[in-house]
Amino acid sequence: MSKFTKVDKEECIACGSCGSAAPEIFEYDNDGLAEVVFEGDNNKGVTAIPAAMEEELQDAVESCPTECIKVQETPFN
Numbered sequence: 001m002s003k004f005t006k007v008d009k010e011e012c013i014a015c016g017s018c019g020s021a022a023p024e025i026f027e028y029d030n031d032g033l034a035e036v037v038f039e040g041d042n043n044k045g046v047t048a049i050p051a052a053m054e055e056e057l058q059d060a061v062e063s064c065p066t067e068c069i070k071v072q073e074t075p076f077n
């Protein structure tokens with residue numbers, strides 16, 4: 001099953017871990033805060049992350065020191 005993800009930027013401390021773990025999913029804005037960029041998601045959490053990328057998504061989640069990467073099985077909104 002696909003997963004959906006987004007970053008709670010209020011809690012992000014711009015540590016850079018998630019983009020290292022999952023560079024296809026996470027990049028950083030001008031303040032260094034992470035956001036979901038996969039297929040142009042724009043951190044809305046509405047783009048399905050394919051099962052083949054779930055492991056790197058999980059690595060990113062586990063690497064996040066503030067647990068601000070949210071994941072669920074349905075689109076956010």
Ligand code: SF4
Nearest residue numbers: 012013015016018064
């Ligand atoms: S790992 Fe977490 S705290 Fe670090 S940049 Fe990514 S979302 Fe922000």
